[in-house]
Amino acid sequence: MNVCIIGAGYVGLTTAAVLAKLGHTVHCIDENEQKIAALQRGEIPIYEPRLAELFTDHQSRLFFHHDGQKHIQEADVIFICVGTPPDVKGKPDVSYVNRAIDMLIPHVNDHQTLVMKSTVPIGTNERIYERLKNEGKHVRVVSNPEFLREGSAIYDSFHPDRIVIGLRDDDDRSLSIMQTLYAGIHAPYVVTSLSGAEMIKYAANAFLATKISFINEMARLCDTYGVEVVDVAKGIGLDGRIGPHFLQAGIGYGGSCFPKDVTALIQMAYEQMVRPYMLEATKAVNDTQINWYVQKMKRTLGELAGRRIAVLGIAFKPNTDDIRESPAVLLITKLHAHGADVIAHDPKATLPHDVAVKQAKTIDEAVKKADALIVATDWDAYKQLNWEEVKRMMNGNAVIDGRNSLPREAIINAGLHYIGVGRR
Numbered sequence: 001m002n003v004c005i006i007g008a009g010y011v012g013l014t015t016a017a018v019l020a021k022l023g024h025t026v027h028c029i030d031e032n033e034q035k036i037a038a039l040q041r042g043e044i045p046i047y048e049p050r051l052a053e054l055f056t057d058h059q060s061r062l063f064f065h066h067d068g069q070k071h072i073q074e075a076d077v078i079f080i081c082v083g084t085p086p087d088v089k090g091k092p093d094v095s096y097v098n099r100a101i102d103m104l105i106p107h108v109n110d111h112q113t114l115v116m117k118s119t120v121p122i123g124t125n126e127r128i129y130e131r132l133k134n135e136g137k138h139v140r141v142v143s144n145p146e147f148l149r150e151g152s153a154i155y156d157s158f159h160p161d162r163i164v165i166g167l168r169d170d171d172d173r174s175l176s177i178m179q180t181l182y183a184g185i186h187a188p189y190v191v192t193s194l195s196g197a198e199m200i201k202y203a204a205n206a207f208l209a210t211k212i213s214f215i216n217e218m219a220r221l222c223d224t225y226g227v228e229v230v231d232v233a234k235g236i237g238l239d240g241r242i243g244p245h246f247l248q249a250g251i252g253y254g255g256s257c258f259p260k261d262v263t264a265l266i267q268m269a270y271e272q273m274v275r276p277y278m279l280e281a282t283k284a285v286n287d288t289q290i291n292w293y294v295q296k297m298k299r300t301l302g303e304l305a306g307r308r309i310a311v312l313g314i315a316f317k318p319n320t321d322d323i324r325e326s327p328a329v330l331l332i333t334k335l336h337a338h339g340a341d342v343i344a345h346d347p348k349a350t351l352p353h354d355v356a357v358k359q360a361k362t363i364d365e366a367v368k369k370a371d372a373l374i375v376a377t378d379w380d381a382y383k384q385l386n387w388e389e390v391k392r393m394m395n396g397n398a399v400i401d402g403r404n405s406l407p408r409e410a411i412i413n414a415g416l417h418y419i420g421v422g423r424r
């Protein structure tokens, strides 16, 4: 098929690579001229495992344009993959989506299918359909949210748990078009209304975020009772009704989706006059998790002012350079505000400019002479440290495992003091 993708961001580029690999011809359009020029030179603006390899392997079917009217007109399917960043109240700002529709309207025709991948407020796709119809464009509109995790987006695209397709009741063609487009990807289809698909996306992220906040709250309780939260997570996770995933306690969830989508759903609920008790609690636990952790550190280390603290990890999770809503950055900022002499490290991510903290080039440089070491992002490189070596380099002996992912025994055997989240 001939596919046009509007928006060469994280979702757009991943979708482009996956569809090219499935054999489709893909034209990616973005209003950012510099980004398109870089992509045309073969430079990829984001770090995502396997993306570069797919771009190289399928370059004969993958094109990037700043001005792509002709390709819009010739496309069978048009994907919208533009950002919906939160506005001041935390509601998704759909202005990029609206701009994309403005740009498309003169060029689309009745044979085409418009697929929404951007996470949009519930009701948006219905409104887009009505708008197109009022302009005399009887384009099919499909809501097809993505559930990709950064760092494993390509794997997730080829092995999704499900493919969600939202359609209008009178649309009898789009489902088979989407099945043809995704032929080769084996997953159950969930077919629902346009708004149903939008709601599924928010509900999925809100539920996963809730699981994390739940186990983080249990971790706080475990701390007071001297109970292992890791055992609790295992003990409840083996119950098939609960499931083992997203029960790793830590310094909280971050990234471009969970914080934004939980806040957005809360705002939508308020608009509908529904009090979102659960979502408020999920957000409240996450918003206070860093403070809770800093207090716990103070109890262990005493005063933080003047202490040299190495923070390993800046990205919001491993295998990405993304620092959006990163709990690690928040922790670094808080420690700095408490007067600690913080030095940060990350294999891929860079500290934002407004954080006046030194970033070390190597792990050794960060760890040397540190009074305490905190792992804030669970990169493999940190899990595999030589703890005897770490002990020799450090000034103090506190190893603080902000992700409960380090080998506790090895750390204790090296003569270091291990402090986890909700762990004895």
Ligand code: UDX
Pocket (backbone or CB within 6 Å): 146, 147, 148, 149, 150, 151, 205, 208, 212, 245, 246, 247, 248, 249, 250, 251, 252, 253, 254, 255, 256, 257, 258, 316, 317
């Ligand atoms: C998430 C969803 O998983 C994905 O389906 C959706 O499309 C986008 O949002 P992503 O943000 O890439 O993906 O990362 P994910 O791996 O889900 O982690 C999100 C955050 O939760 C990270 O900060 C991570 O460290 C944290 N997390 C995750 C925990 O603290 N504990 C867990 O058990 C799992």
